[in-house]
Amino acid sequence: MTVLAIVGATGAVGSTMIDIIDARExxxxxxxxxxASARSAGKVLRVRGEDVxxxxxxxxxFDGVDIALFDVPDAVSAEWAPVAAAxxxxxxxxxxxFRMDSEVPLVVPEVNADEAANRPKGIIANPNxxxxxxxxxxxxxxxxxxxTALVVASYQxxxxxxxxxxxxxxxxxxxxxxxxxxxxxxxxxxxxxxxGLPAESPFPAPLALNVVPWAGSLKDDGxxxxxxxVRNESRKILGIPDLKVSATCVRVPVITxxxxxxxxTFAGEVSVDAAHKVLxxxxxxxxxxxxxxxxxxxxxxxxxxxxxxVGRVRQALDxxxxxxxxxxxxxxxxxxxxxTYEIAExxxxxx
Amino acid sequence: MTVLAIVGATGAVGSTMIDIIDARExxxxxxxxxxASARSAGKVLRVRGEDVxxxxxxxxxFDGVDIALFDVPDAVSAEWAPVAAAxxxxxxxxxxxFRMDSEVPLVVPEVNADEAANRPKGIIANPNxxxxxxxxxxxxxxxxxxxTALVVASYQxxxxxxxxxxxxxxxxxxxxxxxxxxxxxxxxxxxxxxxGLPAESPFPAPLALNVVPWAGSLKDDGxxxxxxxVRNESRKILGIPDLKVSATCVRVPVITxxxxxxxxTFAGEVSVDAAHKVLxxxxxxxxxxxxxxxxxxxxxxxxxxxxxxVGRVRQALDxxxxxxxxxxxxxxxxxxxxxTYEIAExxxxxx
Numbered sequence: 229m230t231v232l233a234i235v236g237a238t239g240a241v242g243s244t245m246i247d248i249i250d251a252r253e254x255x256x257x258x259x260x261x262x263x264a265s266a267r268s269a270g271k272v273l274r275v276r277g278e279d280v281x282x283x284x285x286x287x288x289x290f291d292g293v294d295i296a297l298f299d300v301p302d303a304v305s306a307e308w309a310p311v312a313a314a315x316x317x318x319x320x321x322x323x324x325x326f327r328m329d330s331e332v333p334l335v336v337p338e339v340n341a342d343e344a345a346n347r348p349k350g351i352i353a354n355p356n357x358x359x360x361x362x363x364x365x366x367x368x369x370x371x372x373x374x375x376t377a378l379v380v381a382s383y384q385x386x387x388x389x390x391x392x393x394x395x396x397x398x399x400x401x402x403x404x405x406x407x408x409x410x411x412x413x414x415x416x417x418x419x420x421x422x423x424g425l426p427a428e429s430p431f432p433a434p435l436a437l438n439v440v441p442w443a444g445s446l447k448d449d450g451x452x453x454x455x456x457x458v459r460n461e462s463r464k465i466l467g468i469p470d471l472k473v474s475a476t477c478v479r480v481p482v483i484t485x486x487x488x489x490x491x492x493t494f495a496g497e498v499s500v501d502a503a504h505k506v507l508x509x510x511x512x513x514x515x516x517x518x519x520x521x522x523x524x525x526x527x528x529x530x531x532x533x534x535x536x537x538v539g540r541v542r543q544a545l546d547x548x549x550x551x552x553x554x555x556x557x558x559x560x561x562x563x564x565x566x567x568t569y570e571i572a573e574x575x576x577x578x579x
Numbered sequence: 580m581t582v583l584a585i586v587g588a589t590g591a592v593g594s595t596m597i598d599i600i601d602a603r604e605x606x607x608x609x610x611x612x613x614x615a616s617a618r619s620a621g622k623v624l625r626v627r628g629e630d631v632x633x634x635x636x637x638x639x640x641f642d643g644v645d646i647a648l649f650d651v652p653d654a655v656s657a658e659w660a661p662v663a664a665a666x667x668x669x670x671x672x673x674x675x676x677f678r679m680d681s682e683v684p685l686v687v688p689e690v691n692a693d694e695a696a697n698r699p700k701g702i703i704a705n706p707n708x709x710x711x712x713x714x715x716x717x718x719x720x721x722x723x724x725x726x727t728a729l730v731v732a733s734y735q736x737x738x739x740x741x742x743x744x745x746x747x748x749x750x751x752x753x754x755x756x757x758x759x760x761x762x763x764x765x766x767x768x769x770x771x772x773x774x775g776l777p778a779e780s781p782f783p784a785p786l787a788l789n790v791v792p793w794a795g796s797l798k799d800d801g802x803x804x805x806x807x808x809v810r811n812e813s814r815k816i817l818g819i820p821d822l823k824v825s826a827t828c829v830r831v832p833v834i835t836x837x838x839x840x841x842x843x844t845f846a847g848e849v850s851v852d853a854a855h856k857v858l859x860x861x862x863x864x865x866x867x868x869x870x871x872x873x874x875x876x877x878x879x880x881x882x883x884x885x886x887x888x889v890g891r892v893r894q895a896l897d898x899x900x901x902x903x904x905x906x907x908x909x910x911x912x913x914x915x916x917x918x919t920y921e922i923a924e925x926x927x928x929x930x
Binding site: 401 | 730755756757764768822824825851868870873878881898901905
């Protein structure tokens with residue numbers, strides 16, 4: 229009799245979590261409890277064919293819960309994941325609140341499932357979606373070739389900012405659709421404003437017909453929080469404390485699925501053939517790498533699916549032991565809901 | 580009495596060339612001759628307040644021409660630039676036909692204007708738009724710090740595929756506007772098809788709500804022609820035959836202006852302050868680098884302007900002597916028409 233709670237069940241990631249649970253042939257849960265803030269408590273959602281009323285986030289809601297999944301803002305997780313843990317649940321948290329806590333494992337099941345067992349605080353963290361999008365591929369290549377350095381440029385989807393991000397991009401696209409804009413500075417912003425969209429946006433610049441090299445908050449020396457997460461979380465998940473990482477994180481006008489251009493350097497020799505063999509053997513990776521046949525990964529191919537799609541594997545011409553790759557992963561699924569749920573399945577198997 | 584010819588005057592780049600000429604306070608030309616294929620010959624375009632009838636591309640059209648600018652497909656340039664040169668014109672060519680010819684200089688005036696004088700074939704080549712977007716910045720930083728390696732990921736606009744590219748992206752955006760697509764694999768393609776757009780497209784995959792990691796044609800070992808151009812042309816323009824370069828070229832749903840995430844390594848120490856000083860002193864660069872104030876380069880800011888916009892300058896945390904930058908340049912202007920025209924001005928000053 230294992231009880232699962234989903235905190236933040238009504239958000240973009242929470243909805244995807246329910247989709248994933250609905251699609252599973254079997255689940256180990258005797259009860260699935262949906263939890264949200266006062267704004268959404270009382271709503272009724274359908275889960276595996278049954279109506280479930282969303283309950284209010286309060287301490288008692290965790291009584292009897294074995295595993296509590298959190299997809300809520302950092303501050304909410306920081307307060308409530310320990311509450312769930314204190315009431316006996318294993319909290320699996322998708323916020324940034326605990327990822328770099330040395331007493332909280334940061335888990336991608338196909339890379340470091342073992343670490344889920346070592347959770348002195350009763351909390352397990354789920355990585356940031358941008359980092360996660362490449363971890364299945366990087367973990368597999370690291371096991372074989374020994375990763376030493378990553379240079380990454382991201383192409384991040386609007387849904388990384390949740391449902392408000394999706395809504396905003398769709399509204400902006402409607403505002404520019406049929407307009408001949410994108411030809412001179414500021415004309416996209418003017419069209420968006422003329423269509424009556426509020427100046428306030430989940431994005432710090434127009435996203436329709438644009439790319440925005442900013443995600444997260446400002447950290448030291450001009451780095452964004454998102455870029456530092458890619459560095460710090462990759463090191464922790466892969467267990468390479470001195471992994472060299474430089475990331476540039478860029479938002480693009482895509483609804484869902486993050487893409488990453490990755491320049492990966494290894495300790496020893498690598499080849500495209502050997503990399504194909506390693507990547508092709510992973511159950512959670514789809515290799516789509518035949519440019520002659522028009523086969524490479526795009527967000528439009530990867531979205532809505534569980535696997536990471538990998539392609540454009542090339543041996544760097546001028547950098548020793550280095551591969552270039554292009555990786556696409558659905559940021560709401562593997563990048564968030566799916567990986568969180570897979571951690572829960574990993575833990576449930578041990579209870 | 581200097582005569583300028585513009586071959587390909589009716590295309591996306593040709594139109595931008597005429598805009599640039601119209602905006603110049605003075606021009607050194609006694610005559611501006613517009614030239615195009617039979618499909619467009621006979622059209623009348625307005626240039627600096629005068630009606631100019633587009634003439635047919637034939638050998639005699641180059642008689643009396645001092646400088647002939649070509650923006651036409653590679654095969655047309657390969658045939659006709661030598662014809663223009665044989666009739667006494669200096670041909671400035673924006674196709675890929677001559678860029679890597681050792682007897683043809685590849686010129687970015689603020690980087691290597693001197694080389695324009697050494698043109699044994701009477702032909703000067705204009706670089707590829709993706710390479711060009713970062714050359715002003717890379718040239719300036721190289722002069723100061725000695726560039727040794729570049730890892731580049733591009734965010735390339737639809738107009739890199741000319742007016743058909745712009746038309747296609749606008750039509751695709753209209754097709755998906757107001758539709759809740761981009762949620763599952765293939766739904767964007769379905770919406771585009773349902774709207775009646777032809778399967779044939781300038782792009783090898785849907786570009787609306789998507790990014791496509793492919794531009795150009797397939798070369799050896801999985802590289803695209805566009806990616807190899809970035810490598811080979813950067814080496815030639817900067818005069819660094821052994822410059823290490825890896826590029827991943829990706830098309831994004833932006834009308835005009837290419838963006839590049841650049842990881843640049845130098846021979847000696849670099850700092851953000853020193854790079855800011857160097858970049859800020861360039862007349863053709865606008866530095867937009869204050870994330871705390873929401874200042875960084877985006878295509879929507881750079882489009883329609885002459886300068887390259889540079890920002891997000893960061894010192895790589897784990898790679899010695901390395902800077903990260905984000906660069907935006909209007910691919911129809913500095914990336915094509917403007918640089919071609921600046922080469923023509925450079926040559927005209929010596930005639």
